[in-house]
Amino acid sequence: MTRSRTRKLLSSAFVGCCALSVLVALVPLAFVLFFVISEGVQALNWDFFTKMPKPVGETGGGMANAIVGTLLVTGLGSLFAIPIGVLSGVYMSEYAGTRLASVVRFSADTLNGVPSIVIGVFVYGIAVLPFKQFSALAGGLALGIMMIPIIARTTEELLLLVPGTMREGALALGATRARAVFSVVLPAALPGIITGVVLALARIAGETAPLLFTAFSNRFFTTNLNQPIATLTVMIYTYAVSPYKDWHRQAWAGALVLVMIVLICSLLARFSTRRIEGLQSGG
Amino acid sequence: MVERREGRMGRRRMTDVGFRLSTGAFAGLLVLIVAAIGFELTRQSMLSIEKFGLSFWRTEVWDPVAGQFGALPFIWGTLYSSVLALVISTPIALGIAVFISELSPNWLRQPLVFLTELLAGIPSIVYGLWGIFVLVPAVRAVETSMPPMLRQLPIFSGPPLGVGMLAAGVILAIMVIPFTSSVAREVLKSVPAAQREGAYALGATRFEAIRAALFFARTGIVGAIMLGFGRALGETMAVTMVIGNNPKMSASLYAPQYTMAAVLANEFTEADTELYLNALIEIGLVLFVITLVVNSLSRILIWSMARSGKGPTVVPIEPAEEAA
Numbered sequence: 001m002t003r004s005r006t007r008k009l010l011s012s013a014f015v016g017c018c019a020l021s022v023l024v025a026l027v028p029l030a031f032v033l034f035f036v037i038s039e040g041v042q043a044l045n046w047d048f049f050t051k052m053p054k055p056v057g058e059t060g061g062g063m064a065n066a067i068v069g070t071l072l073v074t075g076l077g078s079l080f081a082i083p084i085g086v087l088s089g090v091y092m093s094e095y096a097g098t099r100l101a102s103v104v105r106f107s108a109d110t111l112n113g114v115p116s117i118v119i120g121v122f123v124y125g126i127a128v129l130p131f132k133q134f135s136a137l138a139g140g141l142a143l144g145i146m147m148i149p150i151i152a153r154t155t156e157e158l159l160l161l162v163p164g165t166m167r168e169g170a171l172a173l174g175a176t177r178a179r180a181v182f183s184v185v186l187p188a189a190l191p192g193i194i195t196g197v198v199l200a201l202a203r204i205a206g207e208t209a210p211l212l213f214t215a216f217s218n219r220f221f222t223t224n225l226n227q228p229i230a231t232l233t234v235m236i237y238t239y240a241v242s243p244y245k246d247w248h249r250q251a252w253a254g255a256l257v258l259v260m261i262v263l264i265c266s267l268l269a270r271f272s273t274r275r276i277e278g279l280q281s282g283g
Numbered sequence: 284m285v286e287r288r289e290g291r292m293g294r295r296r297m298t299d300v301g302f303r304l305s306t307g308a309f310a311g312l313l314v315l316i317v318a319a320i321g322f323e324l325t326r327q328s329m330l331s332i333e334k335f336g337l338s339f340w341r342t343e344v345w346d347p348v349a350g351q352f353g354a355l356p357f358i359w360g361t362l363y364s365s366v367l368a369l370v371i372s373t374p375i376a377l378g379i380a381v382f383i384s385e386l387s388p389n390w391l392r393q394p395l396v397f398l399t400e401l402l403a404g405i406p407s408i409v410y411g412l413w414g415i416f417v418l419v420p421a422v423r424a425v426e427t428s429m430p431p432m433l434r435q436l437p438i439f440s441g442p443p444l445g446v447g448m449l450a451a452g453v454i455l456a457i458m459v460i461p462f463t464s465s466v467a468r469e470v471l472k473s474v475p476a477a478q479r480e481g482a483y484a485l486g487a488t489r490f491e492a493i494r495a496a497l498f499f500a501r502t503g504i505v506g507a508i509m510l511g512f513g514r515a516l517g518e519t520m521a522v523t524m525v526i527g528n529n530p531k532m533s534a535s536l537y538a539p540q541y542t543m544a545a546v547l548a549n550e551f552t553e554a555d556t557e558l559y560l561n562a563l564i565e566i567g568l569v570l571f572v573i574t575l576v577v578n579s580l581s582r583i584l585i586w587s588m589a590r591s592g593k594g595p596t597v598v599p600i601e602p603a604e605e606a607a
Contacts, residue, residue, distance in 0.1 A: 118571045206404075
């Protein structure tokens, strides 16, 4: 009798501990979001988006150059990563059983696990050192390398989800494999692939480490891809570790903008996964 | 059987081969990038590898001005902070995984998954900013209020600065939790329902049934924890901002220390000599190799679990949730 009571007690204690750990994990989330929103909202204003950074000592100004820089560098990254990522994904799903496919899959997972700072060091070696010049291009390359494995793996998984009958139907009508993939399978999986790209963007837009010594930073406005360029994340870093109150304020504003970008991207991605799942069960 | 002579068929085969080659080329590019990272990092750090050899990893002195480069403090700091993060995060992450996959009411499951994903989605730099202005003062308060008796212990020695190993471990733990818990959740999902049902049939309590499932999934769970460890090893910004960046080995949680990733972030653009730069790149190379090994091991564990989970030994009585 007592034994069964202790067992039940232990069981309830265990269930309680699990529930507690969920709460424990949600506390920092709530704290981070609370501070980012409360500090960020106070600091965020129109100037933040439209004005250039002011020299040290003067209050006010914004991060217009860094916002444009982040857009440019992530755009460059996607330009480079989307074709490689999507086509490797196509290869992995179309030739799933081949040896190369498993090697590619393993490489993608490996690349996904490589610390972002190491990617930065690598790109420094191949795209900064030879030209003796930090550049937006190098920053884009670093971010692109980080996006590739995410896009490749999502594409692969989503292509495998497309019902085999669709592909077989196309092949039965006499389509070549390329035709079947590009006109039937890929369009069916497109919403999912876009989700993958958006998720990759959400992750990349917040990256700082790979940009520190590739895109570097710049106090001025530039869209020259061969020049160092400011990005939101690197700017937040510089401002956060600086001793100036006004810079701290702006760092919080930048953090709020970043978190909003990430949140919007993941909500968008969620919405389109819902749609593709709906498609699946409907078809 | 195949009519090779027929022109149309030949052309079809040609486009099929072309398709395979062209997509294969892009896929090969992905493999090439990984190989190139290893190759480039080695090539660029040759100077330091040749000059210091293995003593690079045994030397405690890091003095760029004197041209003395020893990476031991960074290895120590990386391992210390990651293990600390693991110790803090593992029970919490497993608790979350069990709660979401086994205990949570259905309506709560999706929101909880979304919230943990959000925890993973917050950029490192934002955690760092929060770390500097919120976490570090909080850690300092905790450190100051530690009873003097405990302060005698080596792990609590030194002045309570706030910045240091403890803050780094806590922030890493927060960042690692969503990774470990989501993989552990997947692993638990692959445990056949019959495992739990069998336990219940034998009169097990909820805890005992879940323990049986966890035991069944142990390989995958270890894999999930290692995957979190791999993340912690390479995490840069948040750690750099709270660990104090001091290349001195110490056992104390209070002491400001340094990690491999942090020294790269801080000193890379300041490296004014070829040797200094090479030494830093060598640190990057080793970080690359360590994370590669840890991640590969964890994936092998998770894969082997996934395979054994689908094994034919236990046939589920009822198909799991998907049917509903």
